[in-house]
Amino acid sequence: MIQIKDLHKSYHMGSNSLHVLKGINFDVKEGELVSIMGSSGSGKSTLLNILGMLDEADTGSYVLDNVSIKGLNEKIAAKYRNEFLGFIFQSFNLINYKSALDNVSMPLYYKGIKRKERTERAMHYLEKVGLAEWSHHLPSELSGGQKQRVAIARALASDPKVLLADEPTGALDTKTSYEVMELIQGINDEGKTILVVTHEHDIAQMTKRIVNLKDGIIIDDNTVKQVRASQYV
Numbered sequence: 477m478i479q480i481k482d483l484h485k486s487y488h489m490g491s492n493s494l495h496v497l498k499g500i501n502f503d504v505k506e507g508e509l510v511s512i513m514g515s516s517g518s519g520k521s522t523l524l525n526i527l528g529m530l531d532e533a534d535t536g537s538y539v540l541d542n543v544s545i546k547g548l549n550e551k552i553a554a555k556y557r558n559e560f561l562g563f564i565f566q567s568f569n570l571i572n573y574k575s576a577l578d579n580v581s582m583p584l585y586y587k588g589i590k591r592k593e594r595t596e597r598a599m600h601y602l603e604k605v606g607l608a609e610w611s612h613h614l615p616s617e618l619s620g621g622q623k624q625r626v627a628i629a630r631a632l633a634s635d636p637k638v639l640l641a642d643e644p645t646g647a648l649d650t651k652t653s654y655e656v657m658e659l660i661q662g663i664n665d666e667g668k669t670i671l672v673v674t675h676e677h678d679i680a681q682m683t684k685r686i687v688n689l690k691d692g693i694i695i696d697d698n699t700v701k702q703v704r705a706s707q708y709v
């Protein structure tokens with residue numbers, strides 16, 4: 477589903493430059509649930525922004541669902557972004573004056589889907605995340621965990637090929653974090669390819685594979701089973 481080869485990215489500020497990604501290689505197969513881990517500044521968000529087609533690498537290649545992403549013009553990139561990718565953010569990014577239902581159905585409006593189908597699809601995904609009864613509530617009337625569930629329903633409603641989650645539990649307490657991760661696991665069990673950026677070990681352990689970044693390079697890339705086995709040696 478994703479093939480990344482020798483990605484490099486630097487930021488330039490005046491005469492200074494910061495080499496943030498220093499040759500990243502990895503593949504993600506359809507149906508995987510992968511976490512990208514690393515301490516602050518290791519390059520996780522930079523990598524996720526590139527994977528999410530919000531930014532471009534300086535060199536290297538990125539193939540998403542057999543499409544080479546590098547050098548696409550903005551219009552085509554936006555089309556692929558909408559078609560292929562769903563995003564989940566730490567701070568939920570919901571529209572505060574719109575109900576849960578409207579938050580979930582709004583992206584479908586921009587895809588040209590008719591009102592009746594938009595509402596049906598949005599309700600279907602709100603049911604899936606356990607929030608059918610909250611569909612007419614505003615985000616301010618929902619808990620953090622419920623807000624993230626709305627955001628997950630919104631991401632799923634467009635049926636993207638890949639879900640990209642940037643610290644999806646970063647604003648949640650421990651119990652709610654585990655509940656949100658269990659929801660993400662359930663979505664993955666149904667076949668969705670999901671990448672989760674996190675700096676928390678216990679969250680990464682709830683995925684199936686952990687890619688560990690340090691100073692812009694991958695220092696480990698193991699399945700969670702391998703990681704657990706090595707902890708008992």
Ligand SMILES: Nc1ncnc2c1ncn2[C@@H]1O[C@H](COP(=O)(O)OP(=O)(O)OP(=O)(O)O)[C@@H](O)[C@H]1O
Nearest residue numbers: 487494496514515516517518519520521522523675
């Ligand atoms: N737009 C930018 N311009 C200049 N420097 C940047 C920019 N974005 C990130 N950086 C720098 O690049 C490095 C990597 O940042 P990045 O946000 O990718 O790390 P991260 O692992 O996601 O960190 P965190 O967990 O704190 O979000 C940091 O030193 C950061 O200050």
